[in-house]
Amino acid sequence: MTTTGMNELEANLASLTARFRDAVSNASDARALDDVRVAFLGRSGAVTEVRKGIGKLPPPERPGAGKVINEAVQALEGELTAALARVERAALNASLEDTIDVTFPGPPANTGAIHPVRRVAIDVARYFTRHGFAVVLGPEIETDANNFDALNIPPDHPAREGLDSFYLRPDLVLRTHTSPMQVRSMRKHGPPIAIIVPGKAYRRDAIDARHLYMFHQVEGLMVGRGIHFGHLKGMLVGMLRDLFGPSADVRFRPSFFPFTEPSAEVDVKCPACAGTGVVQLRDANGSAEVQCRTCGGSGWIEIGGSGMVHPNVLRSVGYDPDAVTGWAFGCGLERIAMKRHDINDIRAFIENAPGFAEGLA
Ligand code: DAH
Numbered sequence: 001m002t003t004t005g006m007n008e009l010e011a012n013l014a015s016l017t018a019r020f021r022d023a024v025s026n027a028s029d030a031r032a033l034d035d036v037r038v039a040f041l042g043r044s045g046a047v048t049e050v051r052k053g054i055g056k057l058p059p060p061e062r063p064g065a066g067k068v069i070n071e072a073v074q075a076l077e078g079e080l081t082a083a084l085a086r087v088e089r090a091a092l093n094a095s096l097e098d099t100i101d102v103t104f105p106g107p108p109a110n111t112g113a114i115h116p117v118r119r120v121a122i123d124v125a126r127y128f129t130r131h132g133f134a135v136v137l138g139p140e141i142e143t144d145a146n147n148f149d150a151l152n153i154p155p156d157h158p159a160r161e162g163l164d165s166f167y168l169r170p171d172l173v174l175r176t177h178t179s180p181m182q183v184r185s186m187r188k189h190g191p192p193i194a195i196i197v198p199g200k201a202y203r204r205d206a207i208d209a210r211h212l213y214m215f216h217q218v219e220g221l222m223v224g225r226g227i228h229f230g231h232l233k234g235m236l237v238g239m240l241r242d243l244f245g246p247s248a249d250v251r252f253r254p255s256f257f258p259f260t261e262p263s264a265e266v267d268v269k270c271p272a273c274a275g276t277g278v279v280q281l282r283d284a285n286g287s288a289e290v291q292c293r294t295c296g297g298s299g300w301i302e303i304g305g306s307g308m309v310h311p312n313v314l315r316s317v318g319y320d321p322d323a324v325t326g327w328a329f330g331c332g333l334e335r336i337a338m339k340r341h342d343i344n345d346i347r348a349f350i351e352n353a354p355g356f357a358e359g360l361a
Helices: 004-026 030-041 046-056 059-099 116-130 180-188 229-244 311-316 333-341 356-360
Strands: 141-143 167-169 172-174 193-202 214-224 250-257 260-269 278-283 286-291 300-309 325-332
Touching (some): 004 030, 004 046, 030 059, 046 059, 229 325, 260 325
Antiparallel strands (some): 193 214, 214 325, 250 260
């Protein structure tokens, strides 16, 4: 049997619980929930008021009443914790909704790209290594003996003047081409030899859209018994079709280099105008025929020099020109990269503009 006092206490507890739930559901953030906790469960909160009713009960009922109240307090604390988790989750969701649209396309990743000059060097190297050539690298500081004399370039040749070359000492230059590696390689290895040499070369050129003081070349050399001009043509046509596509047309023009005889300049038919020298320009005002920018209207692009290794060069490295013959070529990598990507200013390669290499793909 319960007393009126106990009934009253339970009624108070029930009404407190109802008010508590109201207050909790009206609280929209953690701070408001804490206010609710203080008002109901705090030291001088509503529950403490109800607890005071225990003293008015007959002593035998007091432990029971205390237990009822403690259980109620525990339940209310549980509801408070759950409510706190709820408002915190809601606050997080709201903050995400404000700032992140997960369906919005993200910014492209900055992945970087291989520099176009290196790309050409890699492609040329792949082509030649597929055909059994070795890739060798040489020093950029050369003796003038290797850079000039051994290559049959006489002392009075204009290239030997300080005006064209960077001399570090009377007998040392920054190599003006990769050709001295022909000399170094042949001195090191007896024939037969088949190498390519990618690398930097230096010339005292004034900088403009077509010239830098430093640029890249790739040199090729093959020497052995019975090597003839047909081998040179076959390898260079193959290389240029590898670089410019299988239908690239290649021509050899008679030329002169001190270290080859006969010598030829190698051209590839302009990929931009298909050798016609003109392109159709279409814009809002209609269409017009204009000179092709890629080849300057000539229909052909000069790739580099080549020829049969001069007997004097073979002699200077200790090879016997009566026993072996060979071919060589040298071409500029920037030139090829410019034609490939329609870059019309060589300075772009060293300006390090952000996105330059990525934009070419
Ligand atoms: N060394 C020459 C230059 O820098 C290019 C060259 C021409 C290299 C003919 C060769 C060659 O190996 O046979 O202009």
